[in-house]
Amino acid sequence: xxxxxxxxxxxxxxxxxxxxxxxxxxxxxxxxxxxxxxxxxxxxxxxxxxxxxxxxxxxxxxxxxxxxxxxxxxxxxxxxxxxxxxxxxxxxxxxxxxxxxxxxxxxxxxxxxxxxxxxxxxxxxxxxxxxxxxxxxxxxxxxxxxxxxxxxxxxxxxxxxxxxxxxxxxxxxxxxxxxxxxxxxxxxxxxxxxxxxxxxxxxxxxxxxxxxxxxxxxxxxxxxxxxxxxxxxxxxxxxxxxxxxxxxxxxxxxxxxxxxxxxxxxxxxxxxxxxxxxxxxxxxxxxxxxxxxxxxxxxxxxxxxxxxxxxxxxxxxxxxxxx
Numbered sequence: 001x002x003x004x005x006x007x008x009x010x011x012x013x014x015x016x017x018x019x020x021x022x023x024x025x026x027x028x029x030x031x032x033x034x035x036x037x038x039x040x041x042x043x044x045x046x047x048x049x050x051x052x053x054x055x056x057x058x059x060x061x062x063x064x065x066x067x068x069x070x071x072x073x074x075x076x077x078x079x080x081x082x083x084x085x086x087x088x089x090x091x092x093x094x095x096x097x098x099x100x101x102x103x104x105x106x107x108x109x110x111x112x113x114x115x116x117x118x119x120x121x122x123x124x125x126x127x128x129x130x131x132x133x134x135x136x137x138x139x140x141x142x143x144x145x146x147x148x149x150x151x152x153x154x155x156x157x158x159x160x161x162x163x164x165x166x167x168x169x170x171x172x173x174x175x176x177x178x179x180x181x182x183x184x185x186x187x188x189x190x191x192x193x194x195x196x197x198x199x200x201x202x203x204x205x206x207x208x209x210x211x212x213x214x215x216x217x218x219x220x221x222x223x224x225x226x227x228x229x230x231x232x233x234x235x236x237x238x239x240x241x242x243x244x245x246x247x248x249x250x251x252x253x254x255x256x257x258x259x260x261x262x263x264x265x266x267x268x269x270x271x272x273x274x275x276x277x278x279x280x281x282x283x284x285x286x287x288x289x290x291x292x293x294x295x296x297x298x299x300x301x302x303x304x305x306x307x308x309x310x311x312x313x314x315x316x317x318x319x320x321x322x323x
Contacts, residue, residue, distance in 0.1 A: 002036050003028040005114065005130075010121030012114055012130070019043050026099045026130045028110065044095050048102055049073075054089040062089075062198070063205040069095035070209050074198040076138060077191055078105040080145045083184035087191050092131055092202075099127030101134075113137040128210070132222050139199065139229050142192060146236055149188055153243055156181055160251055175255050182248050189240050196234045203227040268317060275309030 004017035005026040017027055019042040027040055029048075041047055046067045053061065054073055062073040072092045077085035086105050093100040103110070113134050117124055124130050160178060207223040283292070283302045292298035 001030045007124050010123050012117040012124055025127050029102045031104050040100060044098055044100055046095055049091055051104060054091050069093055072202045072205060074202045075195050076107045077195055078107045083188045085191055094127055094131055097126040099130050109137040109141050128219055132219060135226055143233055149185060150240060153185055157247055160247060175251060178251050182244060186244050189237050193237045196230055200230045203230060272310050272314050276306035279306045279309055
């Protein structure tokens with residue numbers, strides 16, 4: 001699918017793309033067919049990368065100049081409303097005043113930016129300004145995703161350290177859910193970190209490639225601000241990752257405490273019931289001559305001795321603070 005836009009008074013307007021249209025400033029390709037790729041190549045006058053070329057991870061394959069056009073590829077997330085975003089590369093081709101974007105998934109910014117740019121003036125004049133505006137929208141979307149992740153991590157911290165459950169079996173189920181949530185949040189922050197790293201490289205490459213005239217200086221200033229925003233988000237992702245690691249360690253520590261408590265209960269129970277077992281074993285021996293065997297009070301005496309032998313260790317443990 002191809003979406004094409006022209007610029008009118010700082011706004012974007014969708015049009016149909018043909019090879020001879022010179023007023024189109026942005027062509028957006030979503031999972032293009034071979035015929036659509038051929039149409040774009042005829043329109044812009046250069047070859048566009050294939051999906052296999054876009055997925056290469058070398059810097060030289062993601063940021064380069066060819067036929068006086070800038071080719072820049074970044075990894076962007078889609079479906080970011082949950083903790084399982086779809087990560088896929090997006091290529092930005094800046095050929096003169098024209099912008100071509102090639103992608104195979106639906107990042108939210110590619111929906112919100114054209115919609116907003118069609119309603120209000122966002123300063124779009126050519127492919128360069130459209131590209132920078134689109135990148136700013138992408139960074140804003142990543143910031144929103146990180147804000148949501150930060151709130152979820154704070155709620156997760158509250159569940160770990162201020163759990164309202166008092167039953168051990170329910171706490172065990174909660175810890176299992178907590179570990180699953182921690183794994184999802186770690187995966188999300190890792191994906192966002194990778195995306196920010198590619199955007200940081202892209203913005204540096206774009207800033208160096210812009211012209212030295214007055215317009216180029218203004219655009220470089222916007223790119224510089226964009227780079228600072230990306231770097232600040234990268235620092236925030238690092239902070240969230242460290243917090244997730246701390247919560248993982250804390251959760252494992254809480255699980256160890258629960259397990260130690262259970263082992264402690266069994267150990268105390270074993271020690272408490274050991275003396276009564278010894279008494280019962282003594283009076284369960286089958287000897288002919290036993291002093292209490294013919295004693296009318298022998299049975300209650302043995303029961304009382306077993307109860308006393310259980311109470312004394314328990315009382316001693318409580319007094320020493322072991323329980």
